[in-house]
Each structure stands twice: as structure tokens, then as C-alpha cells.
Amino acid sequence: MTYRSYADLGGVELPGAIVQEPEGEIFHAPWEPRVMAMVVAMGPTGMSNIDMNRSVRETLPNYRDLSYYEIWLAALEKLAAQQGLLGDSPPRPAQVLRAETAFATIKKGFSVQRPATRPARFCVGDRVRTAAVQPPHHTRLPGYARGKLGVVERVHGMHVFPDTNAQGMGESPQWLYTVAFDAQELWGEQGGLQRSSISVDAFEPYLEPA
């Protein structure tokens, strides 16, 4: 099975300037707030999860041509079709977000931390190497950080694992770490000139001791 994400953009050579925006400018078309709100409101229905949403978005073949809210819209349309939400016998929502509880619901949030069921494999300061091979499904290790040497700098606890959750295979919680890489390790000599380091949040299955 092939899986292609069009969203893995870190380090990719792309044309185009970064267009700055004043602080109060949130939406750029009247339909954008409705899309944002629909995506948020669909959360409690249980018809998908955040990782499935990201998987549907990143595999849209025209991802790079679309504005961000267009991506959200196209993915929501696709999910609705895939899950049969608009058919004759749509699945029942787990919960429907109502006006009375909407604000309290977003203020509460949706924690993805789960109880620790086993000890963490790595400690702060451990040297690790990231997996070199891109798996054929949604994953959260960026291409530029594959097969690289880094150092564990934070241990976050066990979090829902996007790789399985995106495929509807369950939360399968994994230890989550912040791993720091020197720019030179990622980008070679050119990177070294930046005098920078780059950290990613990496799940335990992405890492091997080094």
C-alpha cells in the first residue's frame, strides 16, 4: 500500500514569501469561520479523531494548492463521504456539541495524555537515533528528522499514538519525548552556520538508542 503525505514541508525548497498579517486578522472569507467551527464541533461526535483528520488532510493530492481552511473543508467533505455521514443510514454521533456547552467544552480541551502503563525507555540526556524509514501510513516524524542523531531533552508521559489512532486501530499510548538535533546533523554544514538546534516531539517507536 502506498501512502503519500503532501504536508511534510520542513526543509523543502519552495518558492514564495512569508506574508505577514496583523494580529486581529483571523479569517479572510465569510465561510472560513464556519469551517473552523464545524471541524471543532465534529470532535465530540466521535466520527473521526484528530489524527484521522490530519491523515485525510495531508493525503489530499492538491494539498499544496489549497488555502488552509480549504484543506479543512475538503478533508471534512471527504471524511463525511467516507464515514457515510450524509447517506441514508448515518452512524449515530457519540455526542453533539450544543450552544450551551460549547464554550465549556473547548475550555476543558481534549487531553491526549494517558496513564503510564510501563516505564519510559529513554531518559533526559539519552542519545537516540530516529527511524530511517517512512511507514506507509500517517506518522508524525518529519522527513527531515529521519535517521538522525539527537538527544532526549524532555519526557512528556504516555500520549495517544497518532500512527495507530489515525488508522482507527486504537490509541495505543506511547511514551512521548522532545528530541533535540543540532542543525548541522539535519542540514549539514549549511545548517551549522545557522547556530541553531531543532526539536521535535517524537514517540518512543520512532526512536532507537544510539
Add this chain to the structure above:
Amino acid sequence: MSEHEHRHHDEPAQRTPGALELRVRALEAALTDKGYIDPAALDVLIDAYETKIGPRNGAQVVARAWCDPAFRRWLLEDATSAIASLGFSGRQGEHMVAVENTPDVHNMVVCTLCSCYPWSVLGLPPTWYKSAPYRARAVKDPRGVLKEFGVELAQSTRIRIWDSTAEVRYLVLPQRPPRTQHLGERELANLVTRDSMIGTGLPRPA
């Protein structure tokens, strides 16, 4: 919605402002009709992110950290709890980490894989944060990106990039501008820009 109709949406004609408006209305009507969403709840969510949950929340967190050393320590050790104590917890801010700028270190936040952003303290992300050029270049050429934002750091300043690849969300604690000893928390918060909390800007001078 059939597969045919979906393909149809990729065509340029389906991407004009009028066509997008119609697609959104049709989807909202259909999801409402099938009982998945309540349009009144959408209104509440939009109002929340337009008027209640935005970068002024984060600015209050930063100003408090500048004025209160115990709060600053708490923020750097357990940002989620420290931020919750000011009432700014919530969606896309469930697992917070604050990273502090110093004379030697400048922090900058990106999400190269999508658009992860600390909504509970900064609200909805600006378009450039979600755009391909920022996501592509922030990790590889941070000094070039900062220059585009008008920020030139000393070559000796080390840059730390935080790529939000999981559900941890990052808030930059910028350096307090000089000559602000006389200012109170509220006035200090006015100096804190959204970009300074992403790391693509610096606070306004007093």
C-alpha cells in the same frame, strides 16, 4: 456525497469565493440535517475565537511571568498548570511548554507537518504560520525567516526551533524589554505581540 462529486471539488471552478461559500453552506446544512452539528454551537465557537481566545491571553501570561518570579519558574516548569491558573487552558493547549528567550538563546515555534499552534493562549494561527513557505524554511533557515520578520539576532545568539509534531504546544516567553521597570502588568501585556510569543518577533519597546 459520491466520489465523483468529491473529485469535482478539486477543480478550479469549485474554488472561487462563491463556490466555496456554497460548498460550506451545503456541508453545514447536511451535517445539521443528519444531526451531527448544531449551528448555534458553531456561532458560540466562532464568537469564542473572535473575541475571547486570542493572543491577549498569552500576553497576560508573559506579563505575569515578567513581574512575578515565582510564576515565571512555575511557567517554565509546568506551563500547563501555570497557564490554567490564569484561566487560559483549553483546546489545543492541553499540554503546554513555555520556552524562555535569554540574551544567548532565541526560541521560535513551527509546525512543519500541519498547523499545530497553542490556541488556548494565542487563538487561531495566522495564515503565514500555516503556509508552506514558513513551514518549509523555519527549520532550515531560521535566521533568514527572522530577517523577513525584521528580527536580526546577534550571530552569537543560538536559535532553538520547536517543531510541534505531537500534541505538545509551545509558548515563547520573550525577554522583557529594557526600561520597563516602571510599568505594571497590564501595560507590559500591551508590549507583548503575538509574533513575539511565536518567536518570529520581539516585544514592542516601551
